[in-house]
Amino acid sequence: MKPFLEVKNLNVSFPTEDGNVNASQDISFEVALGETLAIVGESGSGKSVSNLAIMGLHNPARTIISGQAILNLESGPVDVITAPAETVRRLRGKAMAMIFQDPMSSLHPYYSIGDQISEAWRLYNEGNKKDGLKKATEMLDLVGIPDAGRRVNEYPHQFSGGMRQRVMIAMALVNNPQLLIADEPTTALDVTVQSQILQLLRDMQKEFNMAVILITHDLGVVAEVADRVNVMYAGKIVEQAKVDEIYYRSLQPYTMGLLQSIPRVDQLDSHRLKTIPGQPPSLIGLPAGCSFRARCEFASHVPGNLCATVAPALEEKAPAHLTRCHLTSAQLLELNTSDVRGSHN
Amino acid sequence: MSENVLTLENLTKHFDTTTGGVFNKVKGVVKAVDGVTLDVARGETVGLVGESGCGKTTVGRTVLKLYEPTSGKIIFDGQDITKLSRREMKPLRSQMQMIFQDPFASLNPRHTVGTIVSASYDIHGIKPEGGTKKAVQELLERVGLNPEHINRFPHEFSGGQRQRIGIARALALKPKLIVADEPVSALDVSIQAQVVNLLDDLQQELGLAYLFVAHDLSVVQHISDRVVVMYLGKVMEMADTAELFFKPRHPYTKALLSAVPIPDPEIERKRERIILRGDLPSPVNPPAGCVFNTRCWKAQDICRTSVPALVEISPKHTLACHFPEPA
């Protein structure tokens, strides 16, 4: 069986006065039903942009999109990039749903919670307002909002941040979507609430057997929920593998640097943090060669001036483990000091 | 000279919440900080953690007398500054500085980096040796910025660089204490590490003390010598970093720590989590008894009626709980 979502060579760019912002380049990945794919990367690396393209949420007048994103629906495959806008709209909220980072501003301040969930449900189901509210109450109950019958008539400002994110989840799931894209769903929340929401997402995934894409920049969250991981840098996927591969056998200098630059609560380390010098490049007029070159400590191991002249392709350098780097897998494994298990014994 | 650069005794800061409008009436009181006792030794870093709204920022701002404390005592460098007026505070201001969370909002976009950093000299009428410009350039170099960029504007810098500008500004007057309010929260992980290291280095060289406010427990653990855990304006637990993170005694500390995800999939798979029920109660109307009792899994009747006192259960380890976890 084919995976539910297949993204192939997706490019997204924004023409601006200063030039084209190449926000996502050559993005290819798959997600199967019941699987969680985490997309991790720094701010501006193109995590949101590529997923908004899958949802068809970019302004077509100001965005250039190419490539494919195929949803393998029961009724047959649909490429949401080339399909007519109306077809894609009818998949939104039904086959694929999305929740966003800021639960404070993502709900309409003037409509009650019940109205907003019911609106989503009635779009794809026969039923009057009353049925909609009943469904909304059920959903609130499902996502663990106490006293759902009463709270369904309340307004967003009467809910805390964590509860609003639950409402967003309830609304996204009301039509049993097969794909849920969660764009930094817990970044604005406290850790205690974050663990509640992540737990909820896991439960809901089991309940609805969904494909989940979780966008985050928190490597702890990735380790907690992901089956597979895309690491993004400067608009490209630089590493793609199962979660354990990423954390224990990374084949990507950027990922290694990232893993080593974060302190951990469960290890008492008073040594200096390892840093990645410099900062990510501008996405306008990216220089030739590897985008990470200027910050990469291993670039000198590559013969010639390859890193500065040729952009590495995303290649499979170990089974089901793709990476963008000119170094060979043997070299990378030798240079890798980021195996997170190595340090805590 | 006392050994502590800062001592807070039972510090309290309440805000009136008002109805708004013309007949602005006081509706209630937010006990943003409600009896905080802590101290910061010279050259030491004390971390202040807790969920959003627990009063971390308010503590920081009250310490610098940006807010007038409602009650309690602030002792800075052996001197009681609680009652000092703005004018009396002025000579002390140079010795205590603040770094803010938002490197974008805290720098005036119309001023050059040079103006921003040298502002403290002007305010305090100080003429640094060798001239202001040279001093500013030295500071920029010190925080890892190119000293030639003295005439650039904040928008020409990245987030991490702007935070460095903020740090340079705070360092200008050679303070003894820096209150850092979420200094790395707005930064990306790879940049965060750079700033954390910078703060570390500066402490080593200049003997600074930090009151480090943050909600990211991993960073706090890394940078702090001692850590204070706050909840709804109150101190729940305070101990040396190692003790607090590896032998937490307060149920809240334990829950908080167990909620922090660890970047190690194997550990995550095996991990038992304490998932707290519900949300933070409103600070306008905090629960009676122990403020944590509504979300605590160990709470008994006594927790709902009597406030647990903050007691020192072992040397340098204080705790406010009726049923602490076993040591």
Added chain:
Amino acid sequence: MLKFVSRRLAYTFAVLVLVSIVVFIIFNYLPIDPARLTCGKSCFPALIEANRHRLGLDVPWWEQWWRFIHGLFAGRSYAEGSAAIVCGAPSFGYSFNQHSCVTSLIGQAFPVTFSLAIGSFILWMIMGISLGVLAARFKGRMPDRIATVFVLVGTSLPTFISGLLILLFVVLKFNLINPIEMGQWMSPFSNPWGYFKEFIFPCITLALAYAATYTRFTRSNVIETSSEDFIRTAKAKGLSSGVILRKHTLRAALSPILTIAGLDFAGLLGGAIITEQIFNLPGLGRLSIKAVLTDYDLPVILSTTLLAAAFVVIANLVVDIAYAFIDPRVRVA
């Protein structure tokens, strides 16, 4: 909700009382003596004093104020005996210049001003909002450019110029209104066509200026709201762009417009001085300007000033209550 409304009502009442007191104080301390103006060259002190008494200006301002308020509810009479003049409640006083109770002067002028206000209000709201929404929707394209030109012209052209232009080059040029009929009150019930002809051009004049402002405001509000996170949520739900615009964007974008619209409308109810003057309409604006410039007719000035203030204060109340219905965040506060 009831508590909210009653609190706002009490507040409105208090403001009205305060405003009336302030108005009385101001006119009391203005260095103009209305009694002195009653007799021109033939004045001698005794006559001035007598007239001052007749006008009710020989008592301190708080007494004058109290008489005014009392008159509002109980009616008021001037002079005694056979010469007595009685203005029934609600009495705004008596104008000795025009030999008429102010209430009836206002009664004649108000329908004119009201017609002008409501007509232009409807026109400008329709024009401004639809043009603003179109401009926002087709940002950077033709409708937006047309709107930009319209906004530029509308805001830079003062009413007295646009009014004169319309009067000269449209109304008089094509003989749309008989110049003799101009300025006579036509009842919308007995002469609807005449009423329409009389008011449509002044309404257009007035609406043009407001419509430009409202176009600009609507446009920027709609654009701003369109980039709100909750609009992205609505899109992600799969709603069609029409529903998103009507149900989600406009509801949020237009509510702030409601506030200014209410206040602008109330402001017009106090009289549109320039437009009334140009089209020779006998409304409140002309009533007050005449009272100020030619007669210094204090009772009329006081009354129109108070009335204008009252409209604004009441509009404020209505807007606030309407807002509470629209925005749940205000409701519980």
